[in-house]
Amino acid sequence: MLLAENISKRYKNSRRTVLEKVNFKLEEGEFCAITGESGSGKSTILAVLAGILRPDSGKVCLDDADLYALSDKDLSYIHQRKIGYVPQANIFLKQYNILDNIVFPYLSGDTKNGQELFERARAHLEILGIGDLWDRYPYELSGGEQKRACLIRALLMKPQIVICDEPTTGLDGKTGKKILTYLDEYRKSGKTILAATHDDHVKACATRVWNI
């Protein structure tokens, strides 16, 4: 369970407070869609909830752990195993191919099961219809293909919560549907999804819609 209490955030050098005393609770097994007009702070709250943007005040707790009070090591563990984050922009390590981009970030530290991760990544690329692109470099992929690779990367370690920033924006209906189905399947396996979106298909699929 992810709980945010009294979150306020104003970006440095910005006059506007983007988030003001926001409270939010994400229950296990939910698919929550966050909507709101552009600039309303969807990406910001997702980042705060994902533990990658420190709020000015308030706290975010995963189960009982206050994310912003954890040591770097513990927070890193949460990022690796418990919260998967898919950014709005498709960002890769440009020197690695797609498969390595998905697997390598998890290969240092205590992750020893490299082979298994590679196999799992290949299988998921297959499921999302880009199985033959595994050895291509990020710049060789279309936006939709990149988005799917980012999604697989976020889900590879089977995190209990997946946070997606506009997973279907800018994609054709068919690709969007593939992604949505993939996310919904994942939720049905007992996980929790939080997604910022403008897409009616996503809203329809969600168990709850939160208008920020």
Place this chain on the structure above:
Amino acid sequence: MSRKKGNNLFKNIASHGFYNACLLATILILSAILFASAVIRQSLNTGMKNMKKRLGSDIMLVPKGAKENAEDLLLEGSRNTFYFDASIYEKVSSIDGIAESTSQIFLKSLSADCCSSEVEIVFFDPETDFVVGPWIEEEYAKTLSGNQVIVGNSITVENGVIRLFGQEYPVVAKMAKTGTALDSSVYFSKETMPDVIAHAEEKGSFLTKEQLEGGIISSVFINLRSEAKLEKVLETVHQTIGDIFDVVYPKQLNTSLAGNLSRITGIVDIITYALGGLLIVLLLLFHSLIMKGRKQEVALLRILGRTRKTLIRELLSEVGVISLSGTIIGCLFSMLIVFPFGTYIGMQFQMPYLGPSFAKALLTMLLIVLFVSAISLLTSILFILHVTHVEPYLALRREE
């Protein structure tokens, strides 16, 4: 997995290839300069130290007009000949105020069958000598008898003898290296002179009338008693032998040489510090550009769960690999220039120059490799800490 990890390291370096290449070049140049300046400094100092040993007399009397030639001979070993009558030594040596004196004869350099280049042949008097002795590399029984020789450092000795003009001469000692043409001199006892000259003539060497006739000396080296007045002694010499001599002051040459040395090392130091400072600024610049370029990448890895510690370690090892290869290549590169051109460098400075031994050069290299790597890592650490501490979300959104 270790092979893959190594691969990643090079991939990461290659992905920021341009700035990493600039960084490598900067480190390379920095190391090359440090190495060259350290070696040049060492070589000049050793050269000076050895020079000092053979400029051990207060005054040196030479025939009038030969002053410059004699100085060149002392400092650079240039091959010159000048003579006055041998009787002068007897007259001068008994003058009041003189503590010790000895004479030498320089035979113009001759091509000899022992050596690839011409050799300078010097005859000295082992009985009274205090000039050649201190400059000998290892111990020898001071009595140089018969046809025994002492050789300059770069003369090759085979089976303990050298061959000159068809004759074999046993070598009893070797001079310390000077880094000048004196290294290819051969020192005979005075008594051997007629013999050597006869053989040289037999072999068709060109000899002057004076050399053939004998009864000559080239210079008288003198050390004064501590209480003696230089002017007074010279006055007496003048009265005794007349106005036929010039005076060279080896110990003064030594002092002026030491002055030159500190001036030159001063300049070398200034150049080294100035370039070193500039290159360290460049190091800072390239480290900052490299890390700026990696900001998004680092943020992404942190979001995917890589710890700061791991990232810092990975970034440091990338910097380490570049720094280490840069500094090693730089030193080797510097060696290729400094070693073959050592003599030339010495000539340019007009100073005795003695290159370091292989072991010493290696030690210098090791110190520079450690020093430069440490500097490079230290200058990078600030940027590495910065890039691993920015808010991941903010860094992620900003494309550099």
